[in-house]
Amino acid sequence: MANSTIHFQASLFPHYTDFLAHVTGQIRDSQCNLFLVYKGIQNTWIQDAWDYIEDNHEGRAVSSAWRENGLITPEDFRELHTYAGTTLDFNQGPYRGSKKDPDLFTLPTTCLFPCLAMESGWSEDLTEMENDVDMFDNYHVSGVVKVYKLDENGMPVHEGPDQVIFPKPADSQNQVIGVARGDIVGRTRFQDRNPFDTLEYPLDILREIATIALDRMGLVPA
Numbered sequence: 533m534a535n536s537t538i539h540f541q542a543s544l545f546p547h548y549t550d551f552l553a554h555v556t557g558q559i560r561d562s563q564c565n566l567f568l569v570y571k572g573i574q575n576t577w578i579q580d581a582w583d584y585i586e587d588n589h590e591g592r593a594v595s596s597a598w599r600e601n602g603l604i605t606p607e608d609f610r611e612l613h614t615y616a617g618t619t620l621d622f623n624q625g626p627y628r629g630s631k632k633d634p635d636l637f638t639l640p641t642t643c644l645f646p647c648l649a650m651e652s653g654w655s656e657d658l659t660e661m662e663n664d665v666d667m668f669d670n671y672h673v674s675g676v677v678k679v680y681k682l683d684e685n686g687m688p689v690h691e692g693p694d695q696v697i698f699p700k701p702a703d704s705q706n707q708v709i710g711v712a713r714g715d716i717v718g719r720t721r722f723q724d725r726n727p728f729d730t731l732e733y734p735l736d737i738l739r740e741i742a743t744i745a746l747d748r749m750g751l752v753p754a
Contacts, residue, residue: 542572552581595638595716603731604713611640612716620645625686640716647716673746674698674754677735679709697739698753707735 538558545551551573558568570578595612598604615637622630622645637646675697680688695707714727743753 537567537569539569539571542570542574545573548574548577548580551577555581597733597737598731603729604716605725608716611642612638613641614638638716648711671751672754673751675742677709677738695735697735697742700739700753704736704739705734708732709735 540554545554551570555568555570595604595609595614599606599609616635618633618637620632620634620637622628622632634646634649635651637649639646676694677697678694679691681691683689695709701707710730710732712727713725713729713731716731739753746753
């Protein structure tokens with residue numbers, strides 16, 4: 533996949549909205565590994581644009597899949613708000629006084645803390661990856677999903693076994709993560725629905741998103 537670097541000057545964008553529209557348009561329409569260089573842009577504009585892109589990238593993939601499959605209603609969907617690049621302050625519970633920046637989390641309007649949080653990472657840092665430049669155009673990535681749920685004391689407990697994302701298992705269509713409806717939208721918000729219903733998220737959807745993201749970085753699934 534070819535690389536392309538394009539430079540732009542701040543004078544092209546009199547307002548933040550002009551800058552944001554340009555960035556998102558370039559990303560949407562790119563047909564290659566695109567590196568955008570913006571010179572003279574305000575730091576706050578860059579951070580705000582980054583937060584916007586993160587929040588709107590794949591943040592609602594989980595709840596969107598549930599809605600499309602009829603597992604949650606439009607009312608449920610509107611209750612779920614997804615955030616990225618946002619700091620959470622813990623003012624109560626076992627982690628009181630702590631701060632956390634999940635890569636992605638879902639926060640219902642009825643809850644003080646996220647009902648669903650996601651963290652992702654590499655087994656080596658960016659510098660090590662860049663040092664493997666000779667391999668970069670054919671860099672195979674493997675990965676697993678680890679699921680943790682809170683016990684009755686509010687402490688995270690690993691729920692196994694780990695589910696392999698790459699290499700893609702032969703029975704990938706059977707891979708799902710199950711979450712109780714009440715844990716997502718609350719137990720009292722919509723009393724006409726069973727809070728113990730299990731909402732399943734097929735990992736093939738996550739695998740599809742990950743494959744697209746890896747391709748944009750010149751990487752391939754193992």
